[in-house]
Amino acid sequence: MLLDNRFARDLPTLCVPCNPVAAPAPQLVFFNTALAADLGLPLPQDPAAGAALWSGNALPPGITPVAQAYSGHQFGHFSPVLGDGRALLLGERQDHDGQRRDLAFKGSGRTPFSRRGDGLAALGPMLREVLIGEGLHALGIPATRALAVATTGAPVYRDAELPGAVLTRVAASHLRVGSFQYAAAHTDRPTLQALLEHTLARHDPQQLGRADAGLHLLAAVAERQARLIAQWMGVGFVHGVMNTDNMALSGESIDFGPCAFLDAYDPARVFSSIDTHGRYAFGNQPAIAQWNLARLAEALLPLWDEAEHERVAEAATTVLQDFATRFEAHWQALQARKLGLSTPDAGLAHDWLALLHEHGVDHTAAWRALADARDQQARRLLDLFPDPADVAPWLARWQAVCAAGPTELRAVNPRVIPRNHRVEEALMAASEAGDWAPFNALLVAVRRPFDDDPALARFAEPPPAAQAARYRTFCGT
Template structure:
């Protein structure tokens, strides 16, 4: 009897017509072995806390032996990449293995990234390298720790298989979990290929699987799009509030359930720089940090166009018109919590604006500043002022801020305690990820495990690991990362 027969495994995406995907068996790597296993996430699905306790886990996820209950497939989709439509996209190195239900009955995709060639690999080799796999594992778990909608990482494996990028690197595999791997680009592919009956079928399945509340609506497809637009605004508001730059917001990297998806050249802000570009291939700054809200709307507009055969123009436009208001509302809520200013008072907008202006003009570390504000119940205001070059302007702002805090109906102690629950002490700075990558190249995975532990609870103090909350060294600031993986 297979180990997997004890679990609730489905392959519902494989029941769609063959125009949606191609069956592909994963191509195993040589001498595959675990780097890290997400024990806490695993137990939510009844999986073992330690992967070594069941050898079938490694053989199943490495592709050496595909369980009968799995149905590996590569999805076909398209997408707008840096603003230009590309019809020739699909899962070029990842396979949807199956869906598994957690203990509460929620169905989640099991996906293997780096599984080998598929019909959609184009000129690629279908592989992922250790470097990028570490980054995705750490960042998806960092985002989960911050409470931001995201795909998850169940585990990652390394191997003895060499993979060529700029030079030879180590082939690796990531087991990714997501509410769904359906992207904006799925609908774009079906629309531009004139597969409109298939597109209607996909919309029906998306509603059935992910938006059942829309079934009873007068206009179910319009309600579905409105939900997607709202979830996208919610996700991007969280990115902006925490200082996260995705780096490659192509429509094929946009989830229809509003989860942060496909971690490539991402970066968290160090010095506050609104125009920060983390992707060294983004020569025009299309996906700069401060452009993300606008690009979210652009991508939703592209999705709306592809749904125009199902949804009336007026309904699409209505949802698009609400996007900026929704995003602004979510962002304002998040920033008020971060600043401990939950009531609305006259002059708040200017206080917020002047804060961001000061941060930008003085190149102040965003995370460090927000965390410092949350200690003003026990530390002198000078600890915040000293983060700025222009101490006079900083002193004036802090005094205005503290005066504004006095108008809140709670003590400084309670206010700051609540602020420390939403202002992280630890984020995945790119230099920290790079240090973990450097050690992993020598077979030392300890840094990956340490970072995973810290990023799972980023609001806690972790006194033994204070160095991970320090400002980055000069070489580690504003690192630009390649899309290559």
């Protein structure tokens, strides 16, 4: 397995070499054959060898893992040193499209950034990374993906004793807003410039060598995040912990610890047990992305001489102010597609979501039922509301302007998402009982989100309302 170590080579002061801890009895329990083929990686032929490789016990020659350094605003409070406390970057590899992809371990043991943590991961949270990453990918939303999960044969102690595991994650990169925050806070201008050039080479090579390249990076990241957050909102995805160290400059979804999906539509819905004030509530995600981008702008400012700061700050402010416009354009265009409209209709879309909110209607089921309504089967949509009269006037308005047929609507409004209750059932069965059937069945389902296959019907069903209301997520550390 040949991997380039460009990050460590270009930015040696922003990482620390570190080896994974030995796993006493590793077993390879998940391997993403399709992703491996895209990366040109061989499939594990020998179970023992595969387990040794993807647990970190037997890395190929030439691979020197590193823990990346970064800072971060966590729930609005700046932590000057965070870094990979339980992750190791193995290196980069080109996929079949010529795009460079990072391969990294998660849960592979302590690093110099672990602080008081053990650097380990439990099996359940690593399997969550599999289900959420594959689910978002199938929905067409940029996301990091799991290549492999290996159990270690050693316990991890949290509230209880849990089986330990190592995830191998594939990402467009692991560069974050926090990467620039760390460089700005702890290094010099040449290092910050080197980080900028490395990032541009990875994600925006057309901007290399341009004047004000840092501003061009800020604008590019703002555009990617505006598109990504709109996609999250379209499927009811709540990231749960949008700290600056969890905002990837690539525009990919990353770190799926306390994430969840809406059941009943509610802009104020919070799932994460540690988000006690609702900072990262579903409806707050666009504003939080803009706030994080402002922190990126601050970290980029030292690239210019002090005499240029006022001009650059004004230009960066314009980019930040434009973020709301960027997001709204993506959001309105996405809602138009989901509603089957030839042009956006903000009023119609607003009134639809207001109806879902007012009546506590399931987000995914309601959008999907629009396809049935176009297929002369409006009963499924009407039955989602306490009284069909609640939605009938809006339905008449929509049917008068909808330009799409049911097939088109079914291609953009998923039937299956990684439902919270199904994810928990699958993780509990695999982690606590060693029963992999629920996990494997759910993985098949989330990889086919738009299918009407009757075999997937149970994965499209919302949970009981009381169960959905009390659902909480945890960071999984």
